[in-house]
Amino acid sequence: xxxxxxxxxxxxxxxxxxxxDDPVAMAALAKxxxxxxxxxxxxEQDVIDENGMREIEEISMAGGGISQVVYxxxxxxxxxxxxxxxxxxxxxxxxxxxxxxxxGGTKTVEDLPPEKRGEVMEVVxxxxxxxxxxxxxxxxxxxxxxxxxxxxxxxxxxxxxxxNARSGDNRFSVFVFxxxxxxxEKLLDWTPQLESLTSIFPKLTTGGITPTGPAIREALSxxxxxxxxxxxxxxxxxxxxxxxx
Amino acid sequence: xMMKNTMKSLCKVNPGTVIEGxxxxxxxxxxxxxxxxxxxxxxxAQTGTKDVALKMSDNSMSVTSEVNxxxxxxxxxxxxxxxxLVDVDDWEHRGGKVSFYVMEYIKGPDFLTFIxxxxxxxxxxxxxxxxxxxxxxxxxxxxxxxxKPENLIVMGPPPxxxxxxxxxxxxxxxxxxxxxxxxxxxxxxxxxxxAEPSYDLFAVAMIIINTEYPKxxxxxxxxxxxxxxxxxxxxxxxxxxxxxxxxxxxxYQSARxxxxxxxDKMSTPSKPSVxxxxxxxxxxxxxxxxxxxxxxxxxxxxxxxxxxxxxIVSIISFLYMIYIFGQxx
Numbered sequence: 001x002x003x004x005x006x007x008x009x010x011x012x013x014x015x016x017x018x019x020x021d022d023p024v025a026m027a028a029l030a031k032x033x034x035x036x037x038x039x040x041x042x043x044e045q046d047v048i049d050e051n052g053m054r055e056i057e058e059i060s061m062a063g064g065g066i067s068q069v070v071y072x073x074x075x076x077x078x079x080x081x082x083x084x085x086x087x088x089x090x091x092x093x094x095x096x097x098x099x100x101x102x103x104g105g106t107k108t109v110e111d112l113p114p115e116k117r118g119e120v121m122e123v124v125x126x127x128x129x130x131x132x133x134x135x136x137x138x139x140x141x142x143x144x145x146x147x148x149x150x151x152x153x154x155x156x157x158x159x160x161x162x163x164n165a166r167s168g169d170n171r172f173s174v175f176v177f178x179x180x181x182x183x184x185e186k187l188l189d190w191t192p193q194l195e196s197l198t199s200i201f202p203k204l205t206t207g208g209i210t211p212t213g214p215a216i217r218e219a220l221s222x223x224x225x226x227x228x229x230x231x232x233x234x235x236x237x238x239x240x241x242x243x244x245x
Numbered sequence: 246x247m248m249k250n251t252m253k254s255l256c257k258v259n260p261g262t263v264i265e266g267x268x269x270x271x272x273x274x275x276x277x278x279x280x281x282x283x284x285x286x287x288x289x290a291q292t293g294t295k296d297v298a299l300k301m302s303d304n305s306m307s308v309t310s311e312v313n314x315x316x317x318x319x320x321x322x323x324x325x326x327x328x329x330l331v332d333v334d335d336w337e338h339r340g341g342k343v344s345f346y347v348m349e350y351i352k353g354p355d356f357l358t359f360i361x362x363x364x365x366x367x368x369x370x371x372x373x374x375x376x377x378x379x380x381x382x383x384x385x386x387x388x389x390x391x392x393k394p395e396n397l398i399v400m401g402p403p404p405x406x407x408x409x410x411x412x413x414x415x416x417x418x419x420x421x422x423x424x425x426x427x428x429x430x431x432x433x434x435x436x437x438x439x440a441e442p443s444y445d446l447f448a449v450a451m452i453i454i455n456t457e458y459p460k461x462x463x464x465x466x467x468x469x470x471x472x473x474x475x476x477x478x479x480x481x482x483x484x485x486x487x488x489x490x491x492x493x494x495x496x497y498q499s500a501r502x503x504x505x506x507x508x509d510k511m512s513t514p515s516k517p518s519v520x521x522x523x524x525x526x527x528x529x530x531x532x533x534x535x536x537x538x539x540x541x542x543x544x545x546x547x548x549x550x551x552x553x554x555x556x557i558v559s560i561i562s563f564l565y566m567i568y569i570f571g572q573x574x
Contacts, residue, residue, distance in 0.1 A: 165420035165438035
Protein backbone atom coordinates (compact mmCIF):
# COMPACT_ATOMS: atom_id res chain seq x y z
CA UNK A 1 0.00 0.00 0.00
CA UNK A 2 1.38 3.36 -0.95
CA UNK A 3 -0.42 6.38 0.46
CA UNK A 4 1.73 8.78 -1.57
CA UNK A 5 2.62 12.04 0.10
CA UNK A 6 0.80 13.32 3.17
CA UNK A 7 0.12 17.03 3.03
CA UNK A 8 -0.60 19.16 6.05
CA UNK A 9 -1.02 22.81 6.83
CA UNK A 10 -0.06 23.73 10.37
CA UNK A 11 -1.55 27.02 11.49
CA UNK A 12 -0.12 28.66 14.61
CA UNK A 13 -2.18 31.59 15.81
CA UNK A 14 -3.42 33.33 18.93
CA UNK A 15 -6.72 34.71 17.91
CA UNK A 16 -9.36 35.54 15.44
CA UNK A 17 -8.86 36.41 11.81
CA UNK A 18 -10.04 39.85 10.78
CA UNK A 19 -9.31 40.26 7.11
CA UNK A 20 -10.08 38.62 3.79
CA ASP A 21 -11.53 35.21 2.96
CA ASP A 22 -13.30 33.09 5.52
CA PRO A 23 -10.56 30.82 6.92
CA VAL A 24 -13.06 28.02 7.60
CA ALA A 25 -14.05 27.94 3.93
CA MET A 26 -10.37 27.98 2.93
CA ALA A 27 -9.72 25.04 5.24
CA ALA A 28 -12.61 23.14 3.68
CA LEU A 29 -11.10 23.90 0.29
CA ALA A 30 -7.78 22.49 1.48
CA LYS A 31 -9.46 19.30 2.64
CA UNK A 32 -11.05 18.87 -0.79
CA UNK A 33 -7.55 18.94 -2.24
CA UNK A 34 -6.29 16.27 0.11
CA UNK A 35 -4.51 18.67 2.45
CA UNK A 36 -5.43 18.54 6.11
CA UNK A 37 -5.36 21.67 8.24
CA UNK A 38 -4.22 21.54 11.87
CA UNK A 39 -4.51 24.54 14.14
CA UNK A 40 -2.64 25.37 17.31
CA UNK A 41 -3.84 28.24 19.44
CA UNK A 42 -1.09 29.75 21.59
CA UNK A 43 -2.02 31.37 24.86
CA GLU A 44 0.18 33.13 27.30
CA GLN A 45 -1.19 34.67 30.46
CA ASP A 46 -3.99 36.07 28.34
CA VAL A 47 -6.77 33.75 27.35
CA ILE A 48 -7.92 33.47 23.78
CA ASP A 49 -11.40 34.90 23.47
CA GLU A 50 -14.38 32.72 22.68
CA ASN A 51 -14.51 33.78 19.03
CA GLY A 52 -10.88 32.88 18.56
CA MET A 53 -11.44 29.49 20.21
CA ARG A 54 -14.43 28.74 18.05
CA GLU A 55 -12.62 29.74 14.88
CA ILE A 56 -9.66 27.51 15.74
CA GLU A 57 -11.98 24.53 16.19
CA GLU A 58 -13.96 25.30 13.07
CA ILE A 59 -10.90 25.64 10.86
CA SER A 60 -9.46 22.31 11.97
CA MET A 61 -12.82 20.55 11.64
CA ALA A 62 -13.40 21.91 8.15
CA GLY A 63 -9.80 21.08 7.28
CA GLY A 64 -10.05 17.48 8.47
CA GLY A 65 -7.30 18.08 10.99
CA ILE A 66 -6.75 18.48 14.70
CA SER A 67 -6.83 21.57 16.90
CA GLN A 68 -5.32 22.24 20.27
CA VAL A 69 -5.12 25.36 22.40
CA VAL A 70 -2.06 25.48 24.65
CA TYR A 71 0.06 27.74 26.79
CA UNK A 72 3.24 28.89 25.08
CA UNK A 73 5.44 26.73 27.35
CA UNK A 74 3.78 23.56 26.03
CA UNK A 75 4.08 24.55 22.39
CA UNK A 76 6.97 22.26 21.39
CA UNK A 77 5.35 19.14 22.83
CA UNK A 78 2.03 20.05 21.24
CA UNK A 79 3.26 20.94 17.76
CA UNK A 80 5.01 17.60 17.25
CA UNK A 81 2.19 15.65 18.87
CA UNK A 82 -0.56 17.30 16.82
CA UNK A 83 1.39 16.78 13.59
CA UNK A 84 2.00 13.11 14.35
CA UNK A 85 -1.60 12.53 15.46
CA UNK A 86 -2.91 14.15 12.32
CA UNK A 87 -0.64 11.91 10.25
CA UNK A 88 -1.92 8.81 12.00
CA UNK A 89 -5.48 10.01 11.56
CA UNK A 90 -5.04 10.48 7.81
CA UNK A 91 -3.27 7.14 7.45
CA UNK A 92 -6.05 5.42 9.36
CA UNK A 93 -8.41 6.92 6.83
CA UNK A 94 -6.34 5.47 4.00
CA UNK A 95 -6.19 2.06 5.64
CA UNK A 96 -9.90 2.14 6.41
CA UNK A 97 -10.71 2.79 2.80
CA UNK A 98 -8.49 -0.07 1.74
CA UNK A 99 -10.26 -2.30 4.25
CA UNK A 100 -13.65 -1.28 2.93
CA UNK A 101 -12.57 -2.41 -0.49
CA UNK A 102 -11.56 -5.77 0.90
CA UNK A 103 -14.39 -6.29 3.38
CA GLY A 104 -17.05 -4.44 1.43
CA GLY A 105 -19.63 -2.02 2.77
CA THR A 106 -18.92 0.52 5.45
CA LYS A 107 -16.81 -1.63 7.71
CA THR A 108 -13.88 0.10 9.39
CA VAL A 109 -11.05 -1.09 11.59
CA GLU A 110 -13.25 -0.48 14.59
CA ASP A 111 -15.68 -3.14 13.44
CA LEU A 112 -13.00 -5.79 13.53
CA PRO A 113 -12.57 -7.83 16.71
CA PRO A 114 -9.80 -6.38 18.93
CA GLU A 115 -7.45 -9.26 18.11
CA LYS A 116 -7.48 -8.36 14.42
CA ARG A 117 -6.97 -4.64 14.92
CA GLY A 118 -3.40 -5.16 16.03
CA GLU A 119 -2.20 -6.14 12.58
CA VAL A 120 -3.96 -3.17 11.01
CA MET A 121 -2.33 -0.86 13.54
CA GLU A 122 1.07 -2.27 12.62
CA VAL A 123 0.41 -1.27 9.03
CA VAL A 124 -0.55 2.24 10.13
CA UNK A 125 2.58 2.47 12.30
CA UNK A 126 4.76 1.32 9.44
CA UNK A 127 3.22 3.85 7.06
CA UNK A 128 3.61 6.63 9.62
CA UNK A 129 7.29 5.83 9.79
CA UNK A 130 7.96 5.71 6.08
CA UNK A 131 5.44 7.96 4.33
CA UNK A 132 6.61 11.17 2.71
CA UNK A 133 5.32 14.22 4.54
CA UNK A 134 4.89 17.83 3.51
CA UNK A 135 4.06 20.38 6.19
CA UNK A 136 3.37 23.97 5.34
CA UNK A 137 3.58 26.07 8.48
CA UNK A 138 1.58 29.29 8.74
CA UNK A 139 2.66 31.55 11.57
CA UNK A 140 0.47 34.39 12.78
CA UNK A 141 2.72 37.45 13.24
CA UNK A 142 0.09 39.93 14.34
CA UNK A 143 1.19 42.27 17.15
CA UNK A 144 0.02 40.07 20.03
CA UNK A 145 2.23 37.22 18.81
CA UNK A 146 5.44 39.23 19.09
CA UNK A 147 6.74 37.88 22.40
CA UNK A 148 5.63 34.33 21.52
CA UNK A 149 7.72 34.12 18.36
CA UNK A 150 10.90 32.80 20.03
CA UNK A 151 8.80 29.97 21.47
CA UNK A 152 7.27 29.31 18.06
CA UNK A 153 10.76 29.07 16.57
CA UNK A 154 11.81 26.56 19.25
CA UNK A 155 8.70 24.51 18.60
CA UNK A 156 9.34 24.37 14.86
CA UNK A 157 12.95 23.27 15.33
CA UNK A 158 11.66 20.63 17.70
CA UNK A 159 9.13 19.53 15.10
CA UNK A 160 11.80 19.02 12.49
CA UNK A 161 13.81 17.02 15.04
CA UNK A 162 10.84 14.75 15.71
CA UNK A 163 9.88 14.22 12.10
CA ASN A 164 13.42 13.78 10.85
CA ALA A 165 13.80 10.83 13.22
CA ARG A 166 11.43 8.99 10.85
CA SER A 167 12.82 7.13 7.88
CA GLY A 168 10.37 8.81 5.48
CA ASP A 169 11.21 12.10 3.79
CA ASN A 170 9.96 15.41 5.14
CA ARG A 171 9.53 18.74 3.51
CA PHE A 172 8.71 21.92 5.35
CA SER A 173 7.79 25.37 4.19
CA VAL A 174 7.11 28.40 6.39
CA PHE A 175 4.84 31.38 5.70
CA VAL A 176 4.02 34.30 7.98
CA PHE A 177 0.95 36.51 7.97
CA UNK A 178 0.76 39.45 7.79
CA UNK A 179 3.99 39.87 5.83
CA UNK A 180 6.04 43.03 5.42
CA UNK A 181 4.42 44.13 2.19
CA UNK A 182 1.74 41.58 1.49
CA UNK A 183 -0.91 39.79 3.53
CA UNK A 184 1.16 36.63 3.42
CA GLU A 185 4.89 36.28 3.01
CA LYS A 186 7.00 33.23 2.25
CA LEU A 187 9.77 32.81 4.78
CA LEU A 188 11.16 29.46 3.76
CA ASP A 189 10.59 27.40 0.63
CA TRP A 190 10.31 23.59 0.70
CA THR A 191 13.23 22.20 2.65
CA PRO A 192 13.89 19.06 4.67
CA GLN A 193 15.47 21.02 7.53
CA LEU A 194 14.14 23.93 9.54
CA GLU A 195 17.47 25.02 11.05
CA SER A 196 17.66 28.10 8.85
CA LEU A 197 14.73 29.53 10.82
CA THR A 198 17.15 30.33 13.61
CA SER A 199 18.59 33.19 11.62
CA ILE A 200 15.37 34.34 9.94
CA PHE A 201 13.01 34.41 12.88
CA PRO A 202 14.61 37.10 15.03
CA LYS A 203 14.33 39.54 12.13
CA LEU A 204 10.58 39.15 11.82
CA THR A 205 8.45 42.20 12.33
CA THR A 206 5.02 41.86 13.80
CA GLY A 207 1.95 43.96 13.66
CA GLY A 208 -1.29 44.79 11.96
CA ILE A 209 -4.05 42.57 10.77
CA THR A 210 -4.69 38.81 10.97
CA PRO A 211 -5.53 37.60 7.44
CA THR A 212 -5.86 33.90 8.26
CA GLY A 213 -8.08 33.08 5.28
CA PRO A 214 -5.78 34.57 2.63
CA ALA A 215 -2.85 32.83 4.34
CA ILE A 216 -4.46 29.40 3.90
CA ARG A 217 -5.32 30.25 0.30
CA GLU A 218 -1.69 31.18 -0.40
CA ALA A 219 -0.55 27.98 1.28
CA LEU A 220 -2.75 25.92 -1.04
CA SER A 221 -1.29 27.53 -4.13
CA UNK A 222 2.20 26.87 -2.81
CA UNK A 223 1.44 23.14 -2.65
CA UNK A 224 0.28 23.39 -6.27
CA UNK A 225 3.37 25.21 -7.45
CA UNK A 226 5.60 22.52 -6.15
CA UNK A 227 3.50 19.85 -7.73
CA UNK A 228 3.74 21.32 -11.22
CA UNK A 229 7.45 21.80 -10.85
CA UNK A 230 7.85 18.21 -9.90
CA UNK A 231 5.78 16.94 -12.79
CA UNK A 232 8.32 18.65 -15.03
CA UNK A 233 10.95 16.40 -13.58
CA UNK A 234 8.62 13.53 -14.50
CA UNK A 235 8.97 11.77 -11.21
CA UNK A 236 6.16 9.38 -10.65
CA UNK A 237 4.44 11.03 -7.80
CA UNK A 238 1.36 9.41 -6.46
CA UNK A 239 -1.05 11.81 -4.92
CA UNK A 240 -3.36 10.83 -2.21
CA UNK A 241 -6.63 12.70 -2.08
CA UNK A 242 -8.38 12.37 1.16
CA UNK A 243 -12.10 12.06 0.74
CA UNK A 244 -14.50 12.78 3.56
CA UNK A 245 -13.52 10.41 6.31
CA UNK B 246 -12.01 15.68 14.77
CA MET B 247 -10.66 17.36 17.85
CA MET B 248 -8.69 16.18 20.79
CA LYS B 249 -10.89 18.13 23.08
CA ASN B 250 -13.06 17.10 25.93
CA THR B 251 -15.03 14.45 24.09
CA MET B 252 -12.75 11.73 25.40
CA LYS B 253 -13.02 12.83 28.98
CA SER B 254 -16.78 12.66 28.95
CA LEU B 255 -17.03 9.30 27.21
CA CYS B 256 -14.36 7.76 29.38
CA LYS B 257 -15.54 9.26 32.67
CA VAL B 258 -17.31 6.56 34.58
CA ASN B 259 -18.36 6.50 38.21
CA PRO B 260 -17.08 4.03 40.79
CA GLY B 261 -19.36 1.01 40.89
CA THR B 262 -20.06 1.04 37.17
CA VAL B 263 -19.81 -2.39 35.61
CA ILE B 264 -18.04 -2.54 32.26
CA GLU B 265 -18.98 -5.46 30.09
CA GLY B 266 -16.94 -6.27 27.02
CA UNK B 267 -18.75 -6.53 23.68
CA UNK B 268 -16.56 -9.31 22.31
CA UNK B 269 -15.47 -11.39 25.29
CA UNK B 270 -18.31 -10.58 27.73
CA UNK B 271 -15.97 -10.22 30.68
CA UNK B 272 -17.24 -7.95 33.43
CA UNK B 273 -15.21 -5.40 35.36
CA UNK B 274 -16.42 -3.29 38.28
CA UNK B 275 -14.82 0.15 38.44
CA UNK B 276 -13.33 0.98 41.85
CA UNK B 277 -11.65 4.36 41.22
CA UNK B 278 -9.70 6.43 38.75
CA UNK B 279 -5.94 6.03 39.12
CA UNK B 280 -4.54 7.84 36.13
CA UNK B 281 -5.33 10.22 33.35
CA UNK B 282 -3.30 10.99 30.27
CA UNK B 283 -3.45 12.25 26.72
CA UNK B 284 -4.57 8.86 25.45
CA UNK B 285 -7.14 7.82 28.00
CA UNK B 286 -8.18 7.21 31.58
CA UNK B 287 -6.92 4.38 33.78
CA UNK B 288 -9.14 2.85 36.47
CA UNK B 289 -8.61 0.38 39.24
CA ALA B 290 -11.22 -2.30 38.64
CA GLN B 291 -12.22 -5.70 39.96
CA THR B 292 -13.07 -8.86 38.12
CA GLY B 293 -14.20 -11.53 40.51
CA THR B 294 -11.98 -10.75 43.48
CA LYS B 295 -8.96 -9.81 41.43
CA ASP B 296 -7.71 -6.23 41.18
CA VAL B 297 -6.86 -5.11 37.66
CA ALA B 298 -6.04 -1.85 35.91
CA LEU B 299 -8.40 -0.90 33.10
CA LYS B 300 -7.47 1.71 30.52
CA MET B 301 -10.18 3.32 28.45
CA SER B 302 -9.96 5.48 25.39
CA ASP B 303 -12.34 6.61 22.70
CA ASN B 304 -9.49 6.18 20.25
CA SER B 305 -9.51 2.46 19.57
CA MET B 306 -6.31 2.71 17.56
CA SER B 307 -4.29 4.10 20.46
CA VAL B 308 -5.63 1.24 22.58
CA THR B 309 -4.66 -1.21 19.84
CA SER B 310 -1.22 0.32 19.59
CA GLU B 311 -0.56 -0.07 23.31
CA VAL B 312 -1.97 -3.59 23.33
CA ASN B 313 0.45 -4.47 20.55
CA UNK B 314 3.31 -3.35 22.74
CA UNK B 315 2.03 -5.27 25.78
CA UNK B 316 1.77 -8.39 23.64
CA UNK B 317 5.33 -7.86 22.46
CA UNK B 318 6.38 -7.45 26.11
CA UNK B 319 4.77 -10.77 26.94
CA UNK B 320 7.03 -12.40 24.38
CA UNK B 321 10.12 -10.91 26.00
CA UNK B 322 11.01 -13.69 28.39
CA UNK B 323 12.58 -12.69 31.64
CA UNK B 324 11.46 -9.10 31.45
CA UNK B 325 8.91 -8.00 33.99
CA UNK B 326 9.16 -4.33 33.20
CA UNK B 327 5.67 -3.76 31.82
CA UNK B 328 2.30 -4.93 33.14
CA UNK B 329 0.92 -8.18 31.79
CA LEU B 330 -2.10 -7.98 29.50
CA VAL B 331 -5.38 -9.50 30.67
CA ASP B 332 -8.06 -8.55 28.14
CA VAL B 333 -8.90 -6.23 25.23
CA ASP B 334 -12.44 -5.27 24.35
CA ASP B 335 -14.99 -2.60 23.47
CA TRP B 336 -17.68 -1.24 25.75
CA GLU B 337 -20.86 0.14 24.30
CA HIS B 338 -22.74 2.67 26.38
CA ARG B 339 -24.54 5.98 26.08
CA GLY B 340 -24.79 5.36 22.36
CA GLY B 341 -21.02 5.52 22.01
CA LYS B 342 -18.24 3.00 21.92
CA VAL B 343 -15.19 3.02 24.13
CA SER B 344 -12.21 0.75 23.62
CA PHE B 345 -10.46 -0.57 26.67
CA TYR B 346 -7.81 -3.00 27.74
CA VAL B 347 -7.23 -4.68 31.05
CA MET B 348 -3.84 -5.30 32.57
CA GLU B 349 -2.19 -6.39 35.75
CA TYR B 350 -2.60 -3.81 38.53
CA ILE B 351 0.83 -2.65 39.58
CA LYS B 352 0.55 -1.29 43.09
CA GLY B 353 3.10 0.82 44.89
CA PRO B 354 4.62 4.27 45.15
CA ASP B 355 6.17 5.88 42.11
CA PHE B 356 9.94 6.11 41.80
CA LEU B 357 10.48 9.53 43.38
CA THR B 358 7.99 8.94 46.20
CA PHE B 359 9.69 5.66 47.03
CA ILE B 360 13.11 7.33 47.10
CA UNK B 361 11.71 10.04 49.33
CA UNK B 362 10.32 7.46 51.76
CA UNK B 363 13.18 4.99 51.80
CA UNK B 364 16.21 7.13 51.12
CA UNK B 365 18.69 7.81 48.34
CA UNK B 366 20.39 4.46 48.95
CA UNK B 367 17.73 2.91 46.79
CA UNK B 368 18.49 4.98 43.70
CA UNK B 369 21.33 2.70 42.63
CA UNK B 370 19.41 -0.50 43.32
CA UNK B 371 16.38 0.61 41.34
CA UNK B 372 18.47 1.96 38.47
CA UNK B 373 20.34 -1.35 38.27
CA UNK B 374 17.02 -3.23 38.14
CA UNK B 375 15.75 -0.86 35.48
CA UNK B 376 18.87 -1.24 33.35
CA UNK B 377 18.59 -4.99 33.58
CA UNK B 378 15.03 -4.90 32.24
CA UNK B 379 15.95 -2.39 29.56
CA UNK B 380 18.79 -4.63 28.40
CA UNK B 381 16.33 -7.48 27.80
CA UNK B 382 13.87 -5.17 26.05
CA UNK B 383 16.60 -3.70 23.83
CA UNK B 384 17.80 -7.19 22.91
CA UNK B 385 14.34 -7.89 21.52
CA UNK B 386 14.50 -4.85 19.28
CA UNK B 387 12.44 -2.35 21.29
CA UNK B 388 13.13 0.96 22.98
CA UNK B 389 10.97 2.07 25.90
CA UNK B 390 10.78 5.72 24.87
CA UNK B 391 8.81 7.56 27.53
CA UNK B 392 10.88 6.68 30.60
CA LYS B 393 10.13 8.95 33.54
CA PRO B 394 9.70 8.58 37.32
CA GLU B 395 5.90 8.91 37.13
CA ASN B 396 5.80 5.86 34.90
CA LEU B 397 7.98 3.82 37.24
CA ILE B 398 6.27 2.07 40.13
CA VAL B 399 8.12 0.27 42.90
CA MET B 400 6.26 -2.92 43.87
CA GLY B 401 7.14 -5.00 46.82
CA PRO B 402 8.38 -6.07 49.17
CA PRO B 403 10.95 -6.92 48.03
CA PRO B 404 11.19 -3.67 46.07
CA UNK B 405 10.97 -4.28 42.36
CA UNK B 406 10.77 -1.57 39.71
CA UNK B 407 7.97 -1.81 37.14
CA UNK B 408 6.77 0.38 34.36
CA UNK B 409 3.13 1.30 33.92
CA UNK B 410 2.85 3.25 30.68
CA UNK B 411 4.07 1.61 27.51
CA UNK B 412 2.64 4.23 25.13
CA UNK B 413 6.11 5.38 24.08
CA UNK B 414 7.58 1.95 23.37
CA UNK B 415 8.93 1.94 19.82
CA UNK B 416 10.62 -0.51 17.50
CA UNK B 417 14.32 0.27 17.19
CA UNK B 418 15.18 2.43 14.20
CA UNK B 419 11.81 4.21 14.14
CA UNK B 420 10.93 7.63 15.50
CA UNK B 421 10.15 7.63 19.24
CA UNK B 422 6.37 7.53 19.63
CA UNK B 423 5.94 9.48 22.84
CA UNK B 424 8.31 11.28 25.14
CA UNK B 425 8.45 13.81 27.95
CA UNK B 426 10.68 16.81 27.34
CA UNK B 427 12.79 16.70 30.49
CA UNK B 428 13.85 13.11 29.78
CA UNK B 429 14.19 13.54 26.02
CA UNK B 430 17.68 13.97 24.59
CA UNK B 431 16.26 15.87 21.60
CA UNK B 432 14.87 18.55 23.92
CA UNK B 433 18.31 19.09 25.46
CA UNK B 434 19.95 19.19 22.05
CA UNK B 435 21.89 16.01 22.77
CA UNK B 436 20.71 13.65 20.08
CA UNK B 437 18.01 12.52 17.72
CA UNK B 438 14.58 11.08 18.47
CA UNK B 439 15.40 7.83 16.74
CA ALA B 440 14.61 4.79 18.84
CA GLU B 441 17.94 3.30 19.87
CA PRO B 442 19.14 1.92 23.23
CA SER B 443 21.12 5.09 23.99
CA TYR B 444 17.84 7.05 23.88
CA ASP B 445 16.57 5.14 26.93
CA LEU B 446 19.93 5.41 28.69
CA PHE B 447 19.79 9.20 28.38
CA ALA B 448 16.40 9.09 30.11
CA VAL B 449 17.83 6.87 32.86
CA ALA B 450 20.57 9.44 33.47
CA MET B 451 17.95 12.20 33.67
CA ILE B 452 15.94 10.12 36.15
CA ILE B 453 19.04 9.86 38.34
CA ILE B 454 19.49 13.65 38.11
CA ASN B 455 15.79 14.02 38.85
CA THR B 456 16.23 12.35 42.26
CA GLU B 457 18.35 15.31 43.35
CA TYR B 458 16.07 17.85 41.66
CA PRO B 459 12.57 16.48 42.30
CA LYS B 460 10.96 19.58 40.86
CA UNK B 461 13.04 19.26 37.68
CA UNK B 462 14.36 22.41 36.04
CA UNK B 463 13.78 24.26 32.82
CA UNK B 464 16.14 24.37 29.89
CA UNK B 465 18.05 27.58 29.30
CA UNK B 466 20.59 27.09 26.57
CA UNK B 467 20.44 23.31 26.60
CA UNK B 468 23.45 21.19 25.81
CA UNK B 469 25.72 19.09 27.95
CA UNK B 470 27.30 22.01 29.82
CA UNK B 471 23.99 23.05 31.34
CA UNK B 472 23.27 19.55 32.63
CA UNK B 473 26.83 19.22 33.88
CA UNK B 474 26.24 22.34 35.95
CA UNK B 475 23.37 20.62 37.76
CA UNK B 476 25.45 17.50 38.36
CA UNK B 477 28.26 19.56 39.88
CA UNK B 478 25.92 21.00 42.46
CA UNK B 479 25.01 17.67 43.99
CA UNK B 480 27.22 15.38 46.03
CA UNK B 481 25.32 12.25 45.08
CA UNK B 482 25.41 13.09 41.40
CA UNK B 483 29.09 14.03 41.50
CA UNK B 484 29.91 10.56 42.71
CA UNK B 485 28.39 9.13 39.55
CA UNK B 486 29.40 12.05 37.35
CA UNK B 487 31.36 10.06 34.77
CA UNK B 488 28.58 7.49 34.37
CA UNK B 489 25.80 10.08 34.12
CA UNK B 490 27.82 12.15 31.66
CA UNK B 491 28.57 9.12 29.49
CA UNK B 492 24.88 8.20 29.39
CA UNK B 493 23.88 11.77 28.57
CA UNK B 494 26.34 11.90 25.71
CA UNK B 495 25.28 8.56 24.28
CA UNK B 496 28.59 6.87 25.00
CA TYR B 497 27.09 3.63 26.25
CA GLN B 498 26.13 1.22 23.52
CA SER B 499 23.96 -0.92 25.75
CA ALA B 500 22.13 -0.93 29.06
CA ARG B 501 24.45 -3.73 30.21
CA UNK B 502 27.48 -1.54 29.65
CA UNK B 503 26.01 1.22 31.80
CA UNK B 504 24.94 -1.30 34.41
CA UNK B 505 28.46 -2.74 34.64
CA UNK B 506 29.89 0.74 35.00
CA UNK B 507 27.61 1.41 37.96
CA UNK B 508 28.39 -1.92 39.61
CA ASP B 509 32.06 -1.23 39.04
CA LYS B 510 31.72 2.18 40.65
CA MET B 511 29.92 0.71 43.65
CA SER B 512 32.75 -1.68 44.28
CA THR B 513 35.39 1.02 44.15
CA PRO B 514 36.08 2.00 47.76
CA SER B 515 38.00 5.18 46.98
CA LYS B 516 35.07 7.44 47.82
CA PRO B 517 32.42 6.94 50.46
CA SER B 518 29.77 5.19 48.46
CA VAL B 519 26.11 5.80 48.87
CA UNK B 520 24.54 2.90 50.62
CA UNK B 521 26.36 -0.03 49.12
CA UNK B 522 28.44 -2.28 51.24
CA UNK B 523 31.91 -1.81 49.97
CA UNK B 524 33.80 -4.70 48.62
CA UNK B 525 37.48 -4.44 49.45
CA UNK B 526 38.64 -6.70 46.65
CA UNK B 527 40.69 -5.95 43.59
CA UNK B 528 39.35 -2.40 43.27
CA UNK B 529 42.07 -0.61 45.20
CA UNK B 530 44.74 -0.15 42.57
CA UNK B 531 42.46 0.91 39.79
CA UNK B 532 43.42 3.99 37.87
CA UNK B 533 41.21 7.03 37.84
CA UNK B 534 40.95 6.93 34.11
CA UNK B 535 37.21 6.88 33.99
CA UNK B 536 36.54 5.90 30.44
CA UNK B 537 38.66 2.79 30.76
CA UNK B 538 37.20 1.60 33.97
CA UNK B 539 34.71 -0.68 32.33
CA UNK B 540 37.39 -2.41 30.31
CA UNK B 541 39.52 -2.94 33.38
CA UNK B 542 36.57 -4.65 34.93
CA UNK B 543 35.92 -7.02 32.07
CA UNK B 544 39.55 -8.02 31.66
CA UNK B 545 39.75 -9.02 35.24
CA UNK B 546 42.58 -11.45 34.77
CA UNK B 547 45.32 -8.88 34.67
CA UNK B 548 48.33 -8.39 32.49
CA UNK B 549 50.17 -11.57 33.57
CA UNK B 550 47.49 -13.62 31.85
CA UNK B 551 48.01 -11.69 28.66
CA UNK B 552 51.75 -12.22 28.65
CA UNK B 553 51.19 -15.94 29.14
CA UNK B 554 48.81 -16.08 26.18
CA UNK B 555 51.10 -14.14 23.88
CA UNK B 556 54.03 -16.36 24.84
CA ILE B 557 52.13 -19.55 24.09
CA VAL B 558 50.84 -18.20 20.78
CA SER B 559 54.32 -17.13 19.63
CA ILE B 560 55.88 -20.44 20.59
CA ILE B 561 53.24 -22.38 18.69
CA SER B 562 53.59 -20.15 15.61
CA PHE B 563 57.37 -20.58 15.75
CA LEU B 564 57.05 -24.36 15.89
CA TYR B 565 54.52 -24.25 13.06
CA MET B 566 56.89 -22.19 10.89
CA ILE B 567 59.64 -24.72 11.46
CA TYR B 568 57.21 -27.46 10.46
CA ILE B 569 56.25 -25.59 7.27
CA PHE B 570 59.89 -25.04 6.39
CA GLY B 571 60.47 -28.75 6.91
CA GLN B 572 57.65 -29.56 4.49
CA UNK B 573 58.88 -27.17 1.78
CA UNK B 574 62.51 -28.18 1.74
